[in-house]
Amino acid sequence: xxxxxxxxxxxxxxxxxxxxxxxxxxxxxxxxxxxxxxxxxxxxxxxxxxxxxxxxxxxxxxxxxxxxxxxxxxxxxxxxxxxxxxxxxxxxxxxxxxxxxxxxxxxxxxxxxxxxxxxxxxxxxxxxxxxxxxxxxxxxxxxxxxxxxxxxxxxxxxxxxxxxxxxxxxxxxxxxxxxxxxxxxxxxxxxxxxxxxxxxxxxxxxxxxxxxxxxxxxxxxxxxxxxxxxxxxxxxxxxxxxxxxxxx
Amino acid sequence: xxxxxxxxxxxxxxxxxxxxxxxxxxxxxxxxxxxxxxxxxxxxxxxxxxxxxxxxxxxxxxxxxxxxxxxxxxxxxxxxxxxxxxxxxxxxxxxxxxxxxxxxxxxxxxxxxxxxxxxxxxxxxxxxxxxxxxxxxxxxxxxxxxxxxxxxxxxxxxxxxxxxxxxxxxxxxxxxxxxxxxxxxxxxxxxxxxxxxxxxxxxxxxxxxxxxxxxxxxxxxxxxxxxxxxxxxxxxxxxxxxxxxxxx
Numbered sequence: 001x002x003x004x005x006x007x008x009x010x011x012x013x014x015x016x017x018x019x020x021x022x023x024x025x026x027x028x029x030x031x032x033x034x035x036x037x038x039x040x041x042x043x044x045x046x047x048x049x050x051x052x053x054x055x056x057x058x059x060x061x062x063x064x065x066x067x068x069x070x071x072x073x074x075x076x077x078x079x080x081x082x083x084x085x086x087x088x089x090x091x092x093x094x095x096x097x098x099x100x101x102x103x104x105x106x107x108x109x110x111x112x113x114x115x116x117x118x119x120x121x122x123x124x125x126x127x128x129x130x131x132x133x134x135x136x137x138x139x140x141x142x143x144x145x146x147x148x149x150x151x152x153x154x155x156x157x158x159x160x161x162x163x164x165x166x167x168x169x170x171x172x173x174x175x176x177x178x179x180x181x182x183x184x185x186x187x188x189x190x191x192x193x194x195x196x197x198x199x200x201x202x203x204x205x206x207x208x209x210x211x212x213x214x215x216x217x218x219x220x221x222x223x224x225x226x227x228x229x230x231x232x233x234x235x236x237x238x239x240x241x242x243x244x245x246x247x248x
Numbered sequence: 249x250x251x252x253x254x255x256x257x258x259x260x261x262x263x264x265x266x267x268x269x270x271x272x273x274x275x276x277x278x279x280x281x282x283x284x285x286x287x288x289x290x291x292x293x294x295x296x297x298x299x300x301x302x303x304x305x306x307x308x309x310x311x312x313x314x315x316x317x318x319x320x321x322x323x324x325x326x327x328x329x330x331x332x333x334x335x336x337x338x339x340x341x342x343x344x345x346x347x348x349x350x351x352x353x354x355x356x357x358x359x360x361x362x363x364x365x366x367x368x369x370x371x372x373x374x375x376x377x378x379x380x381x382x383x384x385x386x387x388x389x390x391x392x393x394x395x396x397x398x399x400x401x402x403x404x405x406x407x408x409x410x411x412x413x414x415x416x417x418x419x420x421x422x423x424x425x426x427x428x429x430x431x432x433x434x435x436x437x438x439x440x441x442x443x444x445x446x447x448x449x450x451x452x453x454x455x456x457x458x459x460x461x462x463x464x465x466x467x468x469x470x471x472x473x474x475x476x477x478x479x480x481x482x483x484x485x486x487x488x489x490x491x492x493x494x495x496x
Binding site: 180192 | 259260262263266267398399400401402403404407424425426427428429430432433436437440451452453454456
């Protein structure tokens, strides 16, 4: 019998060195809102997403007509930029069709930057949960879910999403890492959340932070499942959807 | 109305810098088994516990007749030492009465070492859960629970205990930190565990690691609640029970 693939969770980018894997697939998660935005942009006509860690790096693309630049820090659009981190800004927006989206955010793009040179890197969010887990199960390689958190601290929504992926993979023959309980913890969190994620997240720090910025619609959108039929994968510095034939 | 005290959780010593507090009370937790052992030793006649980070430091006490030395690495007693990390070795043991216990372990004493200069430091385990939380509620200061984990990775048993403390403090008027979800996550973990902690921990990495070392009795003991009527507190390099009159 061949060895079963492992699923692990790294709950904060600050712990990344402990969970780093040279091979296998890393799923980067930043539910509120970077990875939800990446999936949504690719679903709605953006050609590719280039994640950059700094605002300075983002500005280098300012003169390029084929580029849309999005920059967010602390939950708000950075001064001088039109787009921030809101997935809703990419829905029904003809301006983005066929363009390259250059994106820099507080947490999500930092996590991508940390993991970009280790194995394969894909993007996960509730909006692509089912197609992502189906793809991971089909790939049958070790999986590590990297939660972006909030400034290296744990957050509830990324942990919950990690638990959803762990649950799906465990149900399809993946195994826990014998040396780590983070996957067990996030799975228990997910299975005890029931289907009321919005209620479950009522007290979460990041939700309240966004609520104060009047981003309730973004929050609701980011917790909806399966609105995007994309598996965004990092290749040569750009994130592209590798699902060839969208079902809708 | 005066400000309510905060309860926070640091899920791994590797994240300590993000949660460090200059004031308030830090509760160090290493259920399997350092903090369970410290409580049990103090409950059963040890005068004080001196935590040391290295085996080399522990050996310095070798010539002192008033000292018992305990050294554990990777779950086993270190060669050349009589005691390791087992709480059971301190129960009904006349050899330890009135002695100083010098202790070095894989995870727990490292966490104590990290936090020893910040605010007050006390020791928590399931065996002193109720007296500890009663004392914390009475103190009415900000609390940070520092989980020792396993070599800086998260573990289930320390997270579960953190959740038990969070739950007790929240029920007594403490509040979550607005900038951190770790307390919410561990509390949800605890409240969904029900009363069957042994079953809940069935798959945990550390339990399986100890099971392989034939430490089932230790595991059962470490999950029992309220067998020790002690609040161990670090003062001047030594941990002493600060509860004046043990009830039993």
